[in-house]
Every structure is written in structure tokens, then in C-alpha cells.
Amino acid sequence: MTAPAPAPARPAFLGRTRAASHTDNAARPGALYAVPAILVFGVFALVPLVLVGWLSFTTWNGLGDPRWTGLGNWRDLITDPGLLHSLRITAVLTIAGWAVQTPLALLLGVWAAGAQRGRAVASALVFLPLLLSGAATALVWKALLDPNFGLAGSVGPWVGMPDGNLLGTAGGALTAIIAVGAWQFVPFHMLMYQAAARNVPAHLYEAATIDGAGRVRQFWSITLPQLRNTVVTSSTLMIVGSMTTFETILILTDGGPGAGTQSMPFRMYQQAFKSFEMGPASALATVLVLFGTALSLLIVRFSGFSRMRSTLEGI
Amino acid sequence: MATAPAAAPGQTRTPAGPGPGSGGGRGSTRARGVRPRPLFARANIPAGAASLIWLLIVLVPLWCMLSWSVQSRDGFLDNGPLSLPRQLTSGNLTTVLEGGFTNAFVNTVIVTVVSVALTLVCAVPAAYAVVRSTSRFVAGAFSVFLLGLAIPAQAVIIPVYLMIVRMGLYDTKAAIILPTVAFGLPFAVLILAGSLRDVPGENYEAMTLDGAGPMRTLWSLVIPMSRGSIVAVGIYAALQAWNGFLFPLILTQSEEQQILTLNLWNFQTEYGVNVPGLMTAVLLSAAPVFIAYVLARRWIVAGLAGLGGK
Numbered sequence: 001m002t003a004p005a006p007a008p009a010r011p012a013f014l015g016r017t018r019a020a021s022h023t024d025n026a027a028r029p030g031a032l033y034a035v036p037a038i039l040v041f042g043v044f045a046l047v048p049l050v051l052v053g054w055l056s057f058t059t060w061n062g063l064g065d066p067r068w069t070g071l072g073n074w075r076d077l078i079t080d081p082g083l084l085h086s087l088r089i090t091a092v093l094t095i096a097g098w099a100v101q102t103p104l105a106l107l108l109g110v111w112a113a114g115a116q117r118g119r120a121v122a123s124a125l126v127f128l129p130l131l132l133s134g135a136a137t138a139l140v141w142k143a144l145l146d147p148n149f150g151l152a153g154s155v156g157p158w159v160g161m162p163d164g165n166l167l168g169t170a171g172g173a174l175t176a177i178i179a180v181g182a183w184q185f186v187p188f189h190m191l192m193y194q195a196a197a198r199n200v201p202a203h204l205y206e207a208a209t210i211d212g213a214g215r216v217r218q219f220w221s222i223t224l225p226q227l228r229n230t231v232v233t234s235s236t237l238m239i240v241g242s243m244t245t246f247e248t249i250l251i252l253t254d255g256g257p258g259a260g261t262q263s264m265p266f267r268m269y270q271q272a273f274k275s276f277e278m279g280p281a282s283a284l285a286t287v288l289v290l291f292g293t294a295l296s297l298l299i300v301r302f303s304g305f306s307r308m309r310s311t312l313e314g315i
Numbered sequence: 316m317a318t319a320p321a322a323a324p325g326q327t328r329t330p331a332g333p334g335p336g337s338g339g340g341r342g343s344t345r346a347r348g349v350r351p352r353p354l355f356a357r358a359n360i361p362a363g364a365a366s367l368i369w370l371l372i373v374l375v376p377l378w379c380m381l382s383w384s385v386q387s388r389d390g391f392l393d394n395g396p397l398s399l400p401r402q403l404t405s406g407n408l409t410t411v412l413e414g415g416f417t418n419a420f421v422n423t424v425i426v427t428v429v430s431v432a433l434t435l436v437c438a439v440p441a442a443y444a445v446v447r448s449t450s451r452f453v454a455g456a457f458s459v460f461l462l463g464l465a466i467p468a469q470a471v472i473i474p475v476y477l478m479i480v481r482m483g484l485y486d487t488k489a490a491i492i493l494p495t496v497a498f499g500l501p502f503a504v505l506i507l508a509g510s511l512r513d514v515p516g517e518n519y520e521a522m523t524l525d526g527a528g529p530m531r532t533l534w535s536l537v538i539p540m541s542r543g544s545i546v547a548v549g550i551y552a553a554l555q556a557w558n559g560f561l562f563p564l565i566l567t568q569s570e571e572q573q574i575l576t577l578n579l580w581n582f583q584t585e586y587g588v589n590v591p592g593l594m595t596a597v598l599l600s601a602a603p604v605f606i607a608y609v610l611a612r613r614w615i616v617a618g619l620a621g622l623g624g625k
Contacts, residue, residue, distance in 0.1 A: 024516040024517070024519060024520045025520055025523060026447070026516065026519030026520045026522065026523040026532070027519075027522070027523045027527070027528050027529050027532060028447055028448055028449055028529065029440070029443050029444045029447050029448050029529040029532075029533070030444075030448065030450065030529070031444065031448060031450040031452045031453050032444075033440035033441060033443055033444035033448065033529070033533075034440065034441040034444040034445065034448070034452075034453050034456055036436065036437040036440065036441070037437040037438055037440070037441035037460075037500055037504060038441070038456050040433070040437055040493065040496055040497050040500060041437075041459075041460065041463060041497050041500045041501070043478075043493075043497070044475065044478075044493050044494045044496075044497035044498075045463055045466065045471065045494075045497045045498060045500075046459070046463075047474070047478070048471035048473075048474035048475045048478065049466065049470075049471055049474075051471075051474035051477065051478070052470065052471055052473060052474045055473060055474060055477070060477075062476075066477075104365075104369065107362055107365050107366075108362075108365065108366055108369055110362065111359060111362035111363065111365070111366050112366070114359065114362075116359070116363060122366060122370055124612065125370060125373065125374065126366075126369065126370060126373055127608075127616065128373060128377060128608075129373060129377075131601055131604045131605060131608055131615075132558075132597070132601050132604075133557070133558030133559075133560065133575075133576050133579075133600070133601070134558065134560055134576075135558075135560045135576040135577075135579055135580055136558075136576070136579055136597045136600060136601060139579055139580065139583050139593060139597060140376055140379075140380055140594070140597055141376070142583070143379075143383075143590045143593060143594070144376055144379060146590075149391070149392055149588075149590060150590075151375070151376075151379065151397070154395060154397060183372065183373065183376070186369070187373075191616065215359065240467065243467070244467040244468075244469055244470075246469055246560075246561060247560045247561070251580060251583075265467070265469040265470075268469065268473075269469065269472075272472070272473050272476075273476075273565060278473055278477075281473055282473050282474075285469070285470045285471065285472070285473055286470075288467055288469060288470035289466065289467075289470040289471070292466045292467045292470055293462065293466065297462075
């Protein structure tokens with residue numbers, strides 16, 4: 001299954017290496033083969049990427065034609081106190097999301113990579129949340145957190161929240177969004193860590209045991225350093241995911257209470273499709289594009305996707 | 316170092332190979348060996364306890380879903396959220412089916428099937444070209460595809476809306492399908508190209524010696540050799556389409572075109588207090604995915620591995 005060493009390490013007797021594969025005499029597919037993919041991706045992902053920048057310099061209410069207004073939207077955006085607020089909310093969601101999910105996923109993944117009794121059953125069950133759509137997850141949790149007939153009413157008093165109205169305060173609502181995000185995505189990251197932990201060579205642990213290193217010591221000095229690529233990739237995906245949390249906010253809190261959970265994507269959605277101020281919303285979206293591009297460059301840089309010697313090395 | 320779970324079926328030529336979550340991986344092989352690994356010789360109590368707690372956190376909401384969905388509204392309110400249902404009912408099913416669920420289900424099936432087909436039709440030849448073509452254009456396109464990996468869909472939803480309206484596609488299934496496919500393509504091409512890179516150059520040369528052109532090579536070599544990845548990519552695309560929310564939310568409007576995720580949300584807004592009904596709808600909407608998970612867990616997990624943080 002998982003090849004521990006990437007292709008370039010393949011000995012010569014196993015056949016041509018990747019570098020040599022471009023010199024064989026096989027018939028080559030033309031660029032035409034890539035055209036359908038480039039067309040669909042280009043029209044519905046790349047063109048919009050350019051258009052969103054252009055739209056950020058226009059005024060448009062969703063009907064008729066966008067009208068060029070220059071830097072107006074950007075000036076408004078920079079001086080808008082709401083931007084700072086939504087940036088802060090997004091930062092909290094992103095950082096707390098990472099801080100909650102990473103240790104959990106790491107611990108669970110390393111555990112699941114072992115050979116404990118019941119591990120296979122436990123991992124099969126733990127993956128279940130991944131099968132639900134984000135919308136379904138948010139709806140279920142909304143019902144669970146309802147102080148009147150959900151779980152919150154019964155569990156709340158035990159954890160020092162007599163009325164169980166977690167979604168009633170800004171802090172509580174943010175906590176709920178982070179918790180739901182963890183419930184939904186920890187299994188995915190656990191999966192990544194599980195696969196990576198299985199590839200840590202056993203002899204490292206044997207040597208450490210002979211040297212008298214305990215389990216905690218082994219985790220810090222063997223497991224974690226060996227998993228560093230996975231930590232980077234998983235973290236990047238987590239950060240992109242938390243930064244763009246949308247359905248959960250829309251369904252669970254609708255940005256409230258007040259503006260307490262209005263993250264950047266949510267604010268953009270409201271401006272664009274509730275107030276129909278497409279221009280200012282596009283400026284906000286452009287900021288999101290810049291963040292997204294920076295992050296995806298990071299993924300490419302750290303995960304080795306661009307050299308891509310074997311399937312998804314680094315994830 | 317670490318290879319993705321998605322790599323497992325990708326590199327395994329037959330579906331019988333050990334999958335990522337199947338417990339047939341290296342870990343358990345090792346444990347079955349003559350000398351047990353010291354790491355696993357004694358139980359890892361802290362991690363085991365944490366896993367148990369997490370399992371509870373995962374299962375309690377799922378249990379509530381299941382138990383609420385078989386109770387009547389009054390029964391559920393009397394019973395409290397956690398207790399065993401006393402009287403079972405299938406009445407929620409009727410309520411859900413009357414709420415446009417069937418129509419949304421059919422729409423979602425259509426959107427999912429077409430999305431998967433379109434993704435594969437675009438991605439398989441593209442991956443072949445990325446790996447085997449000498450064209451600079453293709454290499455450049457691949458780098459651009461990589462950039463698309465982390466572009467959040469929300470960031471471009473406004474221009475996509477503008478374009479869909481101008482193309483006259485607003486409130487059609489194509490309006491959902493085209494952007495969904497476009498945003499899934501980078502990952503699809505990446506996974507497929509990765510698995511094709513493991514096919515030795517001799518195989519391609521042999522095809523050429525047999526007189527096969529690129530088209531026949533695609534059919535008789537590329538597709539059979541990357542069957543595993545094609546399944547993983549197909550499942551990934553299917554899950555994206557089945558669970559998608561943003562594109563349908565913005566790009567469709569009528570009840571006639573409504574898909575499941577929106578139908579659920581609608582149900583909650585309309586019948587706010589009918590929690591058992593909502594749980595039934597959620598369970599029904601996820602039923603095909605659950606059934607697929609039971610039947611082909613290894614492949615679903617591989618497909619899920621592509622879901623990313625999105």
C-alpha cells in the first residue's frame with residue numbers, strides 16, 4: 001500500500017526512473033487531452049478569479065451592468081470598522097480551530113495507527129460525521145444546542161450553564177462553531193495522521209525503548225518529528241477550512257448574536273446576496289482570494305505537490 | 316514520507332488490496348509479526364481514553380439523530396433528548412416526503428451523477444496529458460491547477476453568479492454542476508496524475524509498438540492502470556456534489572431545482588420545532604452515503620481523503 005520511499009529512490013533494475021520516462025519512444029498525447037479540463041476550470045474558476053478583482057472597482061446591485069467606480073469600494077473597506085471585526089472573528093475561528101483540531105487529530109490518529117483491540121471498529125465509527133454534509137451537520141447541532149428541547153438543556157446545568165443557551169452569547173456561539181467544526185473535520189485529519197504514523201519505521205521505537213525512553217518521550221522525539229510534513233499539510237488544510245467556514249455559521253448562528261459571529265466569508269455573503277452591494281462584497285472577496293492564494297502556495301511549497309513524485313506524497 | 320490514504324487504492328491495482336482504513340495496513344501486519352513492537356506491547360491508556368471520549372462525542376449526536384427520528388414530536392418532547400424512544404413511529408417519514416424531499420433527492424442524484432461523469436471525462440485525459448505530454452502548455456496548465464487547490468469557492472461566488480446569470484443558466488442544474496466540477500478538478504487531476512506517474516514508461520512504449528495511438532493508450536492502458544484512483548476521484552466528486560451547499564444556494568432559487576442540502580435547511584426554517592422530522596430528513600439525505608460506506612468503506616475513506624478542509 002503506502003510506499004515509504006518516493007519514486008526517485010527506486011533502484012535502476014526496477015525499470016526506468018521518472019526522469020528517463022520522457023525519453024522513451026511511446027506516442028505522446030497532445031495538449032488537446034487537457035483542453036476539456038482547462039476549459040471547465042478556466043471558465044468557472046480562473047475567469048471568476050480575475051472578474052472578482054474587476055468587480056471590486058465597480059458598483060453593481062446584481063441587476064443590470066456593473067458600473068466602474070474606481071477605488072471607492074476599497075477606500076470604504078479599509079475605513080470600515082466592520083472589516084476589522086470580521087477579520088478578528090475569522091482569526092479567532094481559524095486559530096482556535098487549529099488549536100483544538102490538531103492535538104485531537106494527532107492523538108487519535110497515532111492511536112488509531114496502533115494495534116489496539118477494537119481500533120478498527122472505533123475508527124469506522126469515528127469517521128461517520130464525515131459522511132454528513134456541512135449543512136446537515138450544522139442543522140443537527142442546531143437542534144442539539146437548542147436550550148428548550150435539545151441536549152443543551154439537559155447537559156448545560158452540569159457544565160455551569162443553567163439555561164444551556166450556548167448560542168445566546170457571542171463567545172458561546174463562537175465556541176459552538178469551533179466545536180462543530182472539530183466534530184466534523186477531526187476524523188479527516190485523524191485519517192491523515194493515522195496513515196502517516198503507520199509509515200514511521202518500527203526500528204526507531206525499538207531503539208528508543210532500548211535506550212529507556214518512555215512513551216511520552218518517544219512521541220515527542222520520534223513520532224512528532226517523523227510526522228512533520230503531515231502536520232504542515234494538515235494544518236494548512238485546517239486553516240483554509242476554518243477560514244472559509246460558511247454553512248456552519250449561516251445555519252447555526254446566522255452571524256449572530258448581533259454581529260458576534262460575522263466572519264469574512266459570511267459578511268461577504270450578506271453584503272452580496274442580502275444587501276446586493278456586489279462591489280464592496282467583491283473587495284472583501286478579493287481579500288479572501290489573496291489569503292487563499294497565499295495558503296495554496298504554502299501547500300504547494302511544503303507538501304511537494306509540484307514535484308509530485310508519488311501519489312499525494314506529504315499528505 | 317507519509318503517503319496519503321488516497322494513495323492506497325490509487326496504487327492498488329485490484330479492489331481487493333488493503334485499503335487505508337481497513338486495518339490491513341502496515342501497522343497491523345507489524346503487530347502480527349513474531350516480535351511485537353514495544354510501542355504496542357502495553358496499552359496506551361491516555362490515548363485510548365481520549366479516543367473513547369471522542370467516540371462518545373461523535374456517537375451521542377448520532378444517537379440523538381437516530382432516536383429522535385423514530386419518535387413523534389410529542390413523544391420526543393415528553394421523553395427528553397437522551398432517553399430511549401418509548402413509542403416508535405414512522406409518521407416523520409410522511410411529513411418529510413410531503414416537504415418536497417423526493418424532488419430534491421432526484422435533483423441531487425442527477426447533479427451528482429452528471430458531476431462525477433463530467434469530472435472524470437475532463438480529469439482522466441488531462442492527467443494523462445500532464446504525465447505523458449511533452450507540451451509546455453500542459454505543464455503550465457498543471458501549475459495553474461495547483462494554484463486552484465485552495466481558492467475558496469466563496470471568494471469567487473459573486474463573479475460566478477454574474478457569469479451564470481449572463482449565460483442564462485441561473486436556476487438550472489447546470490448552474491450547480493459546472494462550478495462544482497471546476498472546483499473539484501484540481502484535486503482530481505492531481506490524484507490521477509500521481510497514480511499515472513507510477514506506471515513505468517515501458518508500458519507506454521509497448522502500447523506504441525503494438526501500433527496504438529494516444530487515444531487507444533488512454534483506453535487500454537491509462538484507464539485500466541488508474542482504476543483505483545478513478546474510483547477514489549469519482550467518490551470524491553460524488554461527495555462534493557451530494558453535500559454541496561454554496562453553489563446551489565446562490566445559483567438556484569426555485570423549489571423545482573432545489574437540492575437536498577437546501578431542502579434540509581428549508582425544512583428547518585419552515586417546520587422549526589419539528590425536530591424529529593428534521594432528523595428524519597437528515598438521515599434520509601445521508602442514507603445513500605451511509606449505505607455506500609457500509610458496502611465499500613475503504614473506497615469511501617479514500618474518496619473522503621480528498622475532501623480537504625473544505
